[in-house]
Amino acid sequence: MNRPARITLDEWEARYRQLMRQGLNEPPGGGPLSRHVRDGDTRLRRLRFDNSPAALALWNLLLSENDRLCEHKQQGKKIVAAMKDLGTVPVMALAFERLTTFYPDGAWWTPCLMEQNEGLFELAERHGLDESFCPVRAMLGAFLNGEHFPRPDLLISSAGAVCDDFAAIAQRLEHMGFAVRWWEIPRRRTPALDEPAVTLPTGFIAPRAQVDFVRRELQAVARHLETAAGSCLTDAALAAAIGKSNEFRRVLDDLRQLVYTAPAAPLGSLEMLIAEMLALHFCSDYDQALIVLQNLLHEVQTRIAQKAGVLSPHAARVFWINPVADLRAMNLLEECGGRVCGTDYLFAHALDPIPEAVAPFEALARTALADPMVGAASDRAERIVRDIRRFGAEGVILSRIPGASHCAAEGAVIRDVISQTTGLPAVEIEIPTLCDAAAPAIRTRLEALIETILKRRQP
C-alpha cells in the first residue's frame, strides 16, 4: 500500500486507516476523503487519487476551503472575492492580516464535484444564464444561494481583456445587488518601434504606457483593500507579500519541473492540476498551502530517488492546454496511456516569479499584463511552445471549455503555431462538466493522439 499508486475513494478508506495506524500527523482540516462525499462532493467516487499523505492533505485543503472561509469570517476577517484576474489581487490582499481572498470563479467546479445535484446551473439559468455560457455561470448560483462560500465583504473584478462569459456573469451579479469594484486590464499589444517598452515576467513585451495604466488601476484596487482592511498598504508590506508569493511559486516551479520531466510520472495529473491552482490564491490559507506544496515536492523527490512512479514510463507525454470542467478527464488521459508533461491552465502569469527588483506596484502591473490571456493568441502559443520544449512534451491537447468565448477562435491560432514550430500532433477536445456520457468519444480522441505519439517514437 505504501508503493506509489493511484487509488479509488474506497481504497482510500483502507489506506487512511493504514496511515493512521502508522501515526499520520494531519494538518487542520484533515480526515478521510469520504467525508467530503457525505458533504455532497459525490464526484470523488469516480476519481482516482494519488495514495500519498501529501496528496491527502492537498485534497483536504481544497475541499475544506468553504469551512475555512466561514471560520475566517467568524473571526472578524474580511472576505475578498477576487474575480477573473487569476493571481494578482490575492497577492495584494496577502499584505493585509485582516483580509482573506478567494476566487468565486472556482465555483465552476462545484457542479462537477457535486455531480450537478447542487442546482447551481439551474439557478443561474433562472436568472438569464443558460448553458450557452461557460460553467463559470455556477458562480452566480453560488452567490445567490450562499451555500458554497460566505457572502464576501468586497468583490473586485477585472474587466477589459477578459472573456465575455465572465464579463457578462460578473455584470449580472452586480445587477442582482452585489456591488463590484471593477478594474481594467487592457488588451496587451506589441509596442511600436519607437515606443518605450517593458519586458514582462512571462517574456512578453508591452508598451510602457500600458504598464503605467495597469499600475494606476492596481493602486486604485489597493485603496479598496485598505478600506476593507481598515489599514494602509505600504510598499514594504506589498513587497513582503510578493516575496511570499514568489516563495510559493518557486516551490511549485520545482514541483512542475520534477513531475513533468521525470522518466516515470511521480504524481498524477489530477493532483498536479490542483497543486497549480493553489498558486492563484493559496486556497485562502497561505501557510497551510505552502506546507502542502512542500510536502508534495518532498514526496515527489523521494519517489524519483526511488525510481518509483504512478504511471508507466512509456506513457505518452502530453502538454495540456486549458483547465477541464470535469476533473475526471485528467484520469481518463492516464487510463488511455498518457501523462501530463506541461500545462497552460489559463494562468501562466501566476506561476512565474513576480519581479522583486522594481517597485511593488510596478512589479504587479507587469505581472498582470503578462497574463497570456490578455494578449494575442499567438503570444500565448509562443509561451506554450517554450514550455513544450522545456518539459519535452510529445503531443498537445487543447481542452475546450463548453460555452467559453475564447475557445472558439484561439484554438485555431494556437494549433497553427504549435504545428509550424514543433510539428507535434495536437487535438482539441471539449470536456463538459460531467464527461461520463461523452467519455467514449473523449477516449477515442485521446487514444488517437496517444497512438500517434507512440508511433512517432518508432524509428
Add this chain to the structure above:
Amino acid sequence: MNVYCTCPSVPPELIAACGHEPVRLVPARPLRPALRLEGMCPFALAWLETLLHRPDRDESLCVFTTACDPMRRACDLYNQKAPRPAFLLNVPSTTTPNAFDYYRGELVRLRDFLCMDAKAPFDEIKLDAANQPSNEPTGKLNLALLGGPLPAPLREQIDRLLIPSRAVVRLDATEGRLAAPAPDPHEIDPLTRLARRYFAIPAIWRRPNDPLFAGFAAQIEQNQIDGVLLLRYIFCDLWHSSAAEFKRRLPVPLIEIDLDGGETLTASAVSRIEAFVEAMSR
C-alpha cells in the same frame, strides 16, 4: 483611402480628419462562408470574412476594437492571414478618469497610424463634425430595436414584417445606430472633445453598464415605445446575459431574437416577431 470599421467607438470624424474615407460595415455572412469556427460569434466571423476578401484590401486599412472577446480574437485571426495588420483600438470597458486618459491615448495612436498613409494634412476641424440622428416614423405600434449590429438586409426584412400590423421601428438602438453626443464647447482640445463624445456612448460591454439601461429606458419613454426586439447573435454572451435585466427595468414587453449572422432572419425569428407584434396589437 477607405478605412473600414464596425465598432461605434471608432470615431469616423478622426478617420476623416486624417484624410481618409470612413466606411462603417455591418456585414452578414454569405451563404457559403469560408471560415468555420464553431462557437464563434457569427457577426465577428462575417466582419472578418468581409475584410479578408474585400476587393481593395491592398489599398485600404481596417480598424478593430477590443469591445468584445470575439472581436479581439477576430483581429488575431485577421493579422494571421492578411498581408497588412489591422489596427486594434483598445477601448476601455471601465469609465474612470484613468480609463478615459487611456482611451484618448489610443485615439492619438490611431491618428498617428492613419496619418502614416495620409495624402493630406491632418484636419482638426473635421473632429467636431456632429452626427445626424436618424428620423424614424411613428405607427400604430412603435417598436424599438436593441442588440448587436444589424445588417441592412435584416433591418429591411424586419420593416417588411411589421407592415401588416402597421407597426414600425420607431427607435433603432442596435450597436452603432445611436449618434455620439454633440461636442462639448467648453473642452478646449479638439481631440479631447472627440474622445469625450465617444467615451460617453453607453455600451453593453462597459463595466458597469447601467448607463445603457438607464439611457435606453429614457428613450423608450421619449419615443412612446410599445415593445422591444432584442436582436442578439448566437454565442454573444454580452447581449444574451442582459436580457433578464432589460426585462426587469423596462416598462414595456421585450422579446429576444437570435441572429445566426445570415442575410435573412431564421424562420423561427420571423415567427417570433410576428407572434410578438400580433400579441401586442390585440
